[in-house]
Structures are given as structure tokens and as C-alpha cells.
Amino acid sequence: MQTKIRDISQKFSEDLTTISSLEDLESLRLKYLSKKTGLTILLMQELPKLSPEDKKKFGPALNKLKQDQLTAIQTKHSQLLAISNKPLANLDLTIPVDPAPSGHLHPTTIVIRELNQFFRSHGFSVGEGPEIETAEYNFRKLNLPEGHPATDLQDTLFIREPDLLLRTHTSSIETRVLTDHEPPIRMVVPGKVYRNETPNSTNSSFFFQYQGFVVDRGINIQHLKDILTKAHQFLFGDDVILRFRYKYYPEVSPGMGVDMQCKFCKGQGCTVCKHRGFIEVLGSGMIHYNTIKACGIDPEVYTGYAFGMGLDRLVMSKFGIPDIRKLYGGDIVYN
């Protein structure tokens, strides 16, 4: 038995050195380890016929033989996989070929997904709502009574004056969600909004906003600063420098404007930042007492914050698109 074991072991080692393909390796495995015809397996089947003493002596040796062969086959398998075993012959792999066809998402969708990913990781849901909106949700519940000077900021496209319009901001979804859901709520809302403007390279009659809001017990302005800082670090890197300042918006009080230090001039002032040193990036604030109340939530119990930004300039800067009309006018081609 000892001789047989030695012979098989030796023969296996010799055979292994000749193997140069996965197919040959499989043949080798079958030759020695096939359940019915493998040489090693057949030898192991002789074990029951041996005396108890020989069993004790050769059992472990046979097991070791089988285990060594399995290990050797696995090692060889890995080696063969690592190298291409097919000769290149006349194939020149360095010749360039056309890419396989692929589709592309719109740049705005890509940025929305990035932002959604960030905010969802912070416990925010994503919300949406109608684009044809009532003055009630678009203005009244947002502390904007008829004739309020702040309506200057948003020239409205009406479908039927004065009550039916195209939403001028995604804040209309905030009032819908707050009206329909009990706090606590954390939500972001990407969406189209409309203004009665003559289109040019930076303004369009329709564009995208990205809104976010939180209503819960004990929400304060420090929470707002924190999420906005993190969101900008996510978008622009940890070295982003932000400036927080008071700014009036009718739907929040206290209101807060957020500016980012101009990356081109490092705050020194240049044409990109209109010599301000900072670029205005978003508006925000604590949701107005009257808004929370108008949505049927007790403002003495719940407080909240909201923020909103135009998405298109962010998309244009990330993708190097100079004109908003190209972004939504079909002048983008993916190639």
C-alpha cells in the first residue's frame, strides 16, 4: 500500500507539471479524484480490506494524499485563471473598438440622485407634489397674503388668476406634506418650478429647485446650520467655506441666507462672484409660525426648518454647461 501511495503521489506531481489549461486540469482531477474512477479514490476504497493495524497506518496517509492533491489542483486552478491560456495568435487586443451602447441619465437627474442619497442617509424622505398648484398652498399657507411685497420675487404664471397657477417654488410641497402628515417629518423635494420670465442664458421660465424641511419637537437654527454645512461639504468638499447671514423670506422666521466662498478668487472678489467674494447658494430659515399653524400643526409644540436652492446652476457648474437653455432645450447630446 505504501508503494502504491508513493507511486500515485509521484505520478500526480509529474502530471501536474504538464497541465497548461483549465480543461487539462479538470481531466487531471477526474483521473485522480473522480468518485468512480479516480486513482486516488480507488486506492482509498481498498482501505476497508486492510487489517486494523494497516488501516490505522494508511488511512491518514491516504487522506493526506487526497487533501494534497485537492490543494494542488486548487492552486493550479488559480494560476491558470490569472493568465490567459489562449494564444493571441493574430488578435491584436490593442486595436481600439467602439464602446458597447449605453444610455445616460440627464445631468439634473444625476445631481438630484446625489443629493437624495446624502439626505436619505440623514433620515430624509423624498417628496413630490403637483406642478399645477393652488394659491392656497403656493402662497397663503406660506405666509404670503395677497399683495405681499415678497410676491415680487416670484412672478407667477397663472392658469386662472388668482387661485390656480404653476407652482413658483417647491415650498408648495412643504405645505402639502405638513398639511397631510403628522410630525415628525424630514423631507427633501426636488422638482420643477415655473416663473413668468423671459428666457436667457441664466434664467428659464421653468427650472429645478431642491427643497428640504424638518418638523419635529425641539428643532432649532443650530440644526439647520449643521445639515447645510454637511450638505455643502458633501457637494463641494470639506474645505468649503460658508457664510451664514440673516435674510428675509416670508415663509420663514428667522430667515437665513447661505453663501459659499468663491472658489475662483478665494474670497478676494472676481467676476464670477460679482466681486462679492461669496456666491449665494441657498435660502433657509425656521419655518414661519404662521405656516406651521396654517398647516394644522401646533407651532407651540413643533418647530422646524426649511431650505431651498436652485438646482440648475449647481448642475451647470458641475457639468460645465454654460447656458440653461442647453440644459433643458435638447442641446445636450450624450456621446
Added chain:
Amino acid sequence: MIIPINWLSDYLDLPEDEQKIADSFTSLGLMQEKSIKNHVLELEHRMDRADWLSLIGCARDLAAFSGVKLITPKLTSNSPKPVPANDKIALSVETPTVRRFNTRVIKGIKVGPSPDWLLKKLEAYGIDSINNIVDITNFVMVEYGQPMHAQDLATLPEKELVLRETGVGEKITTFLGTEIKLPEGTFVISSGNVLCVIGGIVGGNVTGVTNSTTDIFLDAGNYDQRVIRRTSRTLKIQNETVLRYDKFLDPRLTENALTRATDLILELAGGAAYDNADYYPDPVTPHTQILTLSRLKLLSGLDLTLTTAKKTLSDLGYVVVDESDTHLELEIPHWRTDIEVEDDLIADILRIGDYSNIPNSPLTTPVPPDITPDIYLFEDLLRDHMTALTAHEHITSPLVKSDDNKSRVNLANALSSEQNALRLTLHETLNPVLTTYTKHNLDSPLIFEIAKSFTKDSDQATEIRELTVCSTGDVRNILTSLMKLLNISYSLTPSSNYQVSIIAAGNSIGTLARDHFTLNTELLFAHHHPYAGITTTLTHSTSIDLSLTLPPNLPFSDIQEVFYKTSPSLQSTKVLEHYEEKNSILVRLTWEKLDSADQTRISLVKALKGIGVETRSA
């Protein structure tokens, strides 16, 4: 707001660094609009803080922010004597637009050029000098934020001014010489039959103050800002007066402004001042607002004290009328017409304290349940499927040119005649994008959009969520693949000469045309099966090929219906060849498992014959 720094320095001590002044205003809420030129700040003002359209208002906030004293002009404390009866100008107010009309008469003045200091201040602000009287009214407007108007008493046709709304066809020529036809109902001030002023907007050319004027009628009015806003927009007139009058000014502001202007006129032009009349039917009573320490701490997250709050608010002109350990009751200064709620006081305290001093704190409340709508996530999945099917996503403007389609949603006030309605279908705005691809010779463009289209039925506008796929060629394979990815069984039924309906579970979920298809994403969502489409048991399927000769005008969907009715276990059908000239097709039918192929073939041939389809051996 334009702020000449030299003029601003009349009201507080300023640092030498002008940029520091601009930065402080930016923190306070008046963001620097442009770089400083010639010692003049240009600050963004897009809000309802009417007092920020006055230099004293801006100076007050800056003084509180900087911790310095505010210096306001010394005003004559005594009211002038009543005007003699024969000089009195009667006021007749016939419109609710007027909240107050506070007037004086000043006699015996000498109109001439303004002194140098006044000229320089107005020039720095950007207002042209007219004469000392008009310049003073402009100066006081910028200083206090209250527009004023002076008229030559001698040119008033009557000893009465009527504040009213215009009738049909009335006209006025402004002091700049522009004739304006006024819409009916415009707020005006007239005397006799002459229109003297478009109320709150611009003066006429009849009663203006000139070098020969000796007696003037001086007014400071307070009007409904909504009316001024509407009129200025209608007439397309925007000026310094409108800028202030279309904000919510407090009627009490007229008092100091009128006194200040009177003081300056007497000083610079001489004469004697008289009270004329003060139309003020509903005097405003001071408002109070309570500030609680608990709310201040709740919104700020800061450990502030009422002592700090009291100091800040007093600096801004609030007057404490009551206080305890837990609250302050404050009288709101009349120039703060923006204050609505307690939180507005907190805003004042935080901005004067500077937002940059507020720390960041992460949210520590438990994460609420996710209420993201399923359809939103589904449409995102559709985008992934479509890009996997090699289509490019586009986003197009839903605004289109109106037409006579009765289902179209039209806009009531669009500026652009090219964008005065909403699209009826996504195809309407997406299809033109293909021209960009063809223009650049890009092969076989395949594009898609997921968005809303809009339709109207008896004045009820409806939004429809859609996916539209467009190409310059056949898109049926894309539809087939998409439906396979979504695991939706569907059939096609002719619905017009141009398109067929896409049917799932008996419902139309979209349409297919030669080069595009549209699917209603909400219906698609209702019919899709997210986890299907993967087989773990591999079987050897059975196929039968049939060569069919079709009668004219028989759609394939009818033949397919016969296939499935005859053999419900049929897995798929595939048209291998289509000989249009012979009106015949070669079709392969496949079953996962079929017990008797011969018997099935016989049944199919018989059933097909029933609808006029002849079968030849394939």
C-alpha cells in the same frame, strides 16, 4: 438700497474700513450687491423691511450691530399754526386707498439751487437736483423712507384736492413731459378738472414747483401698497417713490418726515409753515408683542438671557412695556411693519448677535418613518431600465405655444407667446430633441423622458405622469425589453391610423407609434412585478413554426389573440419573417412545456382559419 457712506456717517460713527461696513450690512440682511465705488454701497433689498429703504433705518440696525449710538436729526417740537382760512386747501378723499394724507402749506419761500451739502448727498445717492424744495422732499424720502410731494399752490386750479379713482379715458402729463392714458380706477390726486398726481407714483406737470413758486402745498401720504404696486406695474413706472410706496409703510411715519422737510425748507428757502389738514380716519394704535425666554431658547438653541434680548431690542427701537423673569412685552416701533410674530423678535436678536456666532448641532431626534412615494422610486427605477436599454434621458420644458386644442391647458399671463401653454404629451416636447442628434449625424438616437403632461377637461386641469421613448426608427424592441424587465404581460390593439394601444390586464397603459411609445407610469407601476423575470428551473421548451397568409387589414394582435385563446400555456410568439408583398408571415410559437405538438398545431390551424388566416407548412 444705495448708501452713500458720507451721508450714513451723519447718523452713527463708522469704521474707516468701508468693506467692514458692507460686511456688517450683509450679516444684518442687506447683502452687498456690488463692489464699493466712490464711497457708495449698493445693498440688495428684496424684502418687506420698509425701514431699510431709509438711511436712518439702515443706520439704526448697523448701530445696534456695531454697539454704537444712533444719531437722529433734531426736529422742531412745535406744530406749525393752522393755515389761514383763505389759504386752506380742502381735502376730499373718495377712495379707500388713502390711509393718511398729512399736509402743510408753506408761504413766502424762495426757490433756488440747493446748497452744496445737499447737492453732494443727492448726487452720491443718484438723484438729480431740481431745486431746493424738490431736493428737500427727495432728501427726506431717502433719510426717513417716506415719499413726499410739493406742489405750487398758485397753480392749483381749485382750493381743493380730490383723492379719487379715475373714470374712463383720463390722461395726465407727468413732470417729465410724458403723457399717460390712465386705466379706469387709477388712484389720482386732482384739483378742479386737472389731474395733478398719479397717487403714490409720479407728479404731473401742472402743479410742479418752479423757480417762480412762492407758496407750496406739501404732503406726505400713506396708501394701500397693493394699489400702488398694481398701478406701477400696469403703467410700467418704477422710481424711488414707487420703491417705497409699494412696501407697507406705517401712517405715523408721515409725521417726522413732514416736520423734517418743513424744518429744512424754512432753513434753506425761508417762508412760514402752516398745518393744512391731516386726513387720518383710522389712526394706528401701537402694537405690542410678547417675547418669552423659553421660545427664544427653543428657536435659537442658545442659552440667552432676557437682559441681552432687552438690550438688543431697545437698540432697535422697541420699548419694553412689561417684563418678568420669563418674558418681555414690547411695543413695536412704528417703522417695523414687518413684525408679525414672536419669532420675528427672535430673528432680530439673532441677527444683531450675528449668525456666524451660532454653533452647529446635529439632529438628535429619532429618524421619522420614510414616506417617499413608491411611484417616485419606481420612476427612478424606470430611468435605470431605460439607460440599461441604451436610451439617453432628456428633460424638456413643459411650456409650449398655445393652439386651438380644447384639451390644452393655457396660461393666463405668460410673457412669452411661444411659451403660453402646457404640453399635452411628452412626445410634443421630446421629439424635437431628436433634431439635435440628426443634425450632428449621430446614429439611431434613442431618447426618453419621465415627466408630466397636462390636459384639461371642462376647466379641470389634470397632470399625467408619463414615460415617453422616441427614436428615428422602430422602438418596439425597446418596449418589449422594458416590459420584460418589469415583467408585465401586454398586448397591442390598434387604436388609430398612427398608433396602437398598449394593453395590460385589460387596461390601456399607453400607446405605441412607429417611432415612439408612451406609458402612463402610474399604471405601469400598478402592473409591474418587481421580483419576477428570473428562472431557476431550466427546461427545454418546445416550438412550432407556422407560415401564415393573412387577409388584408388584419392586425397581428388579432392573430395573437387566437394563439393565446387556443393554447393558454403559450409562452411567447416571435415573427421570424414578414413578407409584406405576399402579406404572409413566418411565426414561431414557444411553450415551456407542450404535451402534444401535433394536436396543438391542428387546433391552431383550425382556429386561424376562423379569422381568415391560411396556414402553409413551415
